[in-house]
Amino acid sequence: MDKEYKIYQLIHNGDIIYVGQTTKTLARRKANGYKHIPFYKECEIELIEITTDITRETIWIMLYMAMGCELLNKRLGVLAEEERIELRNKNYENxxxxxxxxxxxxxxxxxxxxxxxxxxxxxxxxxxxxxx
The missing domain is CATH 1.20.5 (Single alpha-helices involved in coiled-coils or other helix-helix interfaces)
Structure with missing residues (x-):
């Protein structure tokens, strides 16, 4: 059976500030903390989707960045840089x-x-x- 990933977003003051993926429950993931987001406890966590495709996190990150969201993600998902650029361009054109x-x-x-x-x-x- 394929692993299920939960793609989620952190929302602070109504703005999407982080997109992530986990195999844990959302409450457990948030409880583990985010070293680079000191105010994470004030954030809401919302499920975007459940998927078996590990690359979906990157697609959501790229979509939100293209929409102008200033995400605090330190990295852009699991894809290599060339794959990210290709996916971003393809996603944007489509x-x-x-x-x-x-x-x-x-x-x-x-x-x-x-x-x-x-x-x-x-x-x-x-x-x-x-x-x-």
């Missing part, structure tokens, strides 16, 4: 318009959540996402 639209929505939501911070810093919201 889903270009959906990714651009999701990224626009994410950036609008991000701005709305952080409007006060933008004001304090004197920044303006600019939709600098790729044009169709």
């Amino acid at each position: 889903n270009k318009y959906a990714i651009v639209e999701k990224r626009r929505e994410y950036m609008k939501d991000y701005y709305q959540k952080n409007k006060e911070i933008f004001k304090i810093r004197g920044l303006k919201y600019r939709n600098k996402i790729c044009k169709n």
